[in-house]
Amino acid sequence: MSKDRVRVVVTGLGATTPLGGDVASTWSALLEGRSGIRTLTEDWVDTVPVKFAGVAAVDPGEVLPRPEARRLDRAEQFALIAARQAWQDAGAPEVDGDRLGVVVGSGIGGIGTILSAYDLYREKGWNRLSPFTVPMLMPNGSAGWISIELGAKAGAHATVSACATGAESIGYGIDMIRSGRADMVVAGGTEAAIHGLNVASFAAARAMSTRNDEPERASRPFDKGRDGFVLGEGAGIVVLESEEHALARGARIYAVAAGAGYTSDAYHITGLDPDGKGGTEAMLRALKNADLAPSDVVHVNAHATSTPLGDEIEARAIKDAIGDHAIVTATKSMTGHLLGGAGGIESIFTILALHERIVPAIANLDDPADGIEVDLVRGEPRKLEGDQLAAINNSFGFGGHNVAVAFTTV
Amino acid sequence: MALTEQEILAGLGKIINEITGISADEVTPEKSFVDDLDIDSLSMVEIAVAAQDEFGVEIPDDQLKNLKTVKDVISFIQA
Numbered sequence: 001m002s003k004d005r006v007r008v009v010v011t012g013l014g015a016t017t018p019l020g021g022d023v024a025s026t027w028s029a030l031l032e033g034r035s036g037i038r039t040l041t042e043d044w045v046d047t048v049p050v051k052f053a054g055v056a057a058v059d060p061g062e063v064l065p066r067p068e069a070r071r072l073d074r075a076e077q078f079a080l081i082a083a084r085q086a087w088q089d090a091g092a093p094e095v096d097g098d099r100l101g102v103v104v105g106s107g108i109g110g111i112g113t114i115l116s117a118y119d120l121y122r123e124k125g126w127n128r129l130s131p132f133t134v135p136m137l138m139p140n141g142s143a144g145w146i147s148i149e150l151g152a153k154a155g156a157h158a159t160v161s162a163c164a165t166g167a168e169s170i171g172y173g174i175d176m177i178r179s180g181r182a183d184m185v186v187a188g189g190t191e192a193a194i195h196g197l198n199v200a201s202f203a204a205a206r207a208m209s210t211r212n213d214e215p216e217r218a219s220r221p222f223d224k225g226r227d228g229f230v231l232g233e234g235a236g237i238v239v240l241e242s243e244e245h246a247l248a249r250g251a252r253i254y255a256v257a258a259g260a261g262y263t264s265d266a267y268h269i270t271g272l273d274p275d276g277k278g279g280t281e282a283m284l285r286a287l288k289n290a291d292l293a294p295s296d297v298v299h300v301n302a303h304a305t306s307t308p309l310g311d312e313i314e315a316r317a318i319k320d321a322i323g324d325h326a327i328v329t330a331t332k333s334m335t336g337h338l339l340g341g342a343g344g345i346e347s348i349f350t351i352l353a354l355h356e357r358i359v360p361a362i363a364n365l366d367d368p369a370d371g372i373e374v375d376l377v378r379g380e381p382r383k384l385e386g387d388q389l390a391a392i393n394n395s396f397g398f399g400g401h402n403v404a405v406a407f408t409t410v
Numbered sequence: 411m412a413l414t415e416q417e418i419l420a421g422l423g424k425i426i427n428e429i430t431g432i433s434a435d436e437v438t439p440e441k442s443f444v445d446d447l448d449i450d451s452l453s454m455v456e457i458a459v460a461a462q463d464e465f466g467v468e469i470p471d472d473q474l475k476n477l478k479t480v481k482d483v484i485s486f487i488q489a
Contacts, residue, residue, distance in 0.1 A: 065431055066428060066431070067428065067429055067430050067431040068431075070428070070429070127459065127462075127468075128459055128462070128463070129459075130456060130459065131452040131455040131456060131459075132452070132456075
């Protein structure tokens with residue numbers, strides 16, 4: 001680590017996921033290998049070929065007061081809940097608002113609001129729309145609400161890079177602190193896209209699993225029988241902080257947010273470049289940004305969405321960037337794919353793996369695909385040995401976005 | 411059959427509680443939306459939209475700004 005550079009640490013974690021309404025319940029479910037995927041009961045299910053998803057374990061309407069919930073899109077509800085948890089977890093410090101930033105994005109934004117407001121507008125007219133329709137549908141709405149909640153005035157940003165959004169947000173947050181714009185940044189991603197149109201659209205792209213008879217077995221990254229991703233919803237948000245600021249207030253430090261690397265495939269709007277170089281280079285850039293060597297990395301939380309092409313390309317990219325020594329997990333096997341929220345929750349899982357020194361196993365990995373030359377965690381969670389450990393969270397998105405975030409033990 | 415003042419008040423109390431979290435008991439005729447109930451202009455729009463659905467009465471924007479108290483809204487709905 002360069003001596004002249006600010007070290008950024010993680011001091012708070014918050015999440016609401018298909019496995020639990022907070023970080024603790026989600027993490028214990030992951031270690032137990034539980035699935036958050038279930039059959040859907042909505043009316044529109046009959047009209048789409050995919051009839052299951054990872055619905056949030058705790059409905060945000062049960063957590064938020066009604067007057068607040070009705071002004072928020074579901075994605076914003078998840079984000080605000082996760083941000084509040086993360087801030088509490090960081091000790092809810094009294095801080096200078098001018099030095100506090102927010103970076104929380106969403107892959108799609110308030111799609112539920114867009115669709116329901118359009119129906120309402122067509123049926124009853126413009127003057128029946130909520131005056132909060134615009135802030136509910138805009139993808140920067142979560143960042144705005146969180147900034148109001150916390151009095152964060154150093155800038156509220158919303159990165160948008162499809163399924164890489166959450167990881168990109170955390171990378172942006174690290175940069176905000178390093179560049180001197182903020183002492184603390186609340187960063188992560190959120191998504192609420194379990195709606196007929198989204199499912200139909202992803203199914204039209206032939207990207208989703210249709211294992212309707214076994215929803216819990218449908219998300220199976222790296223397994224021979226995988227047939228597409230499984231949609232999930234929720235949010236994962238972390239509190240990033242300069243180490244100096246964290247130490248000065250005696251904060252509990254989970255891990256060091258050591259650096260991030262970005263590339264764009266410039267190849268295909270939805271498919272990964274088959275040579276995997278975009279992913280490889282993103283990981284290498286993250287390591288360079290973090291002053292780490294490939295040999296330092298003991299663990300990778302793979303993007304691994306359970307699509308036939310993507311998982312194998314990523315496995316090759318990991319081998320090319322890091323080698324075959326790192327322990328690789330794929331937590332989407334249990335949470336499903338939270339799209340813009342994925343990089344948020346999976347960064348949290350990476351941080352907890354380092355902090356607790358244990359890596360959750362990949363669920364449904366009965367028969368690993370041929371030619372995968374990385375160390376996949378099968379069966380039981382795997383312990384991490386050693387003092388100074390580094391890990392990487394990969395997140396890749398439609399549009400060709402590749403993001404890798406590197407974390408280390410304190 | 412026109413609604414009584416009490417029926418309208420009860421309906422408004424429910425709407426205002428739903429939108430702002432203010433207890434329906436606090437919604438009494440003499441209360442000012444801005445000064446007593448601390449309701450901002452966007453919340454008033456939400457209340458007007460909900461009232462239109464509940465009572466079947468259109469409240470145009472140029473009228474809405476003249477409705478300062480709960481009693482004003484009740485009178486508007488009854489008129």
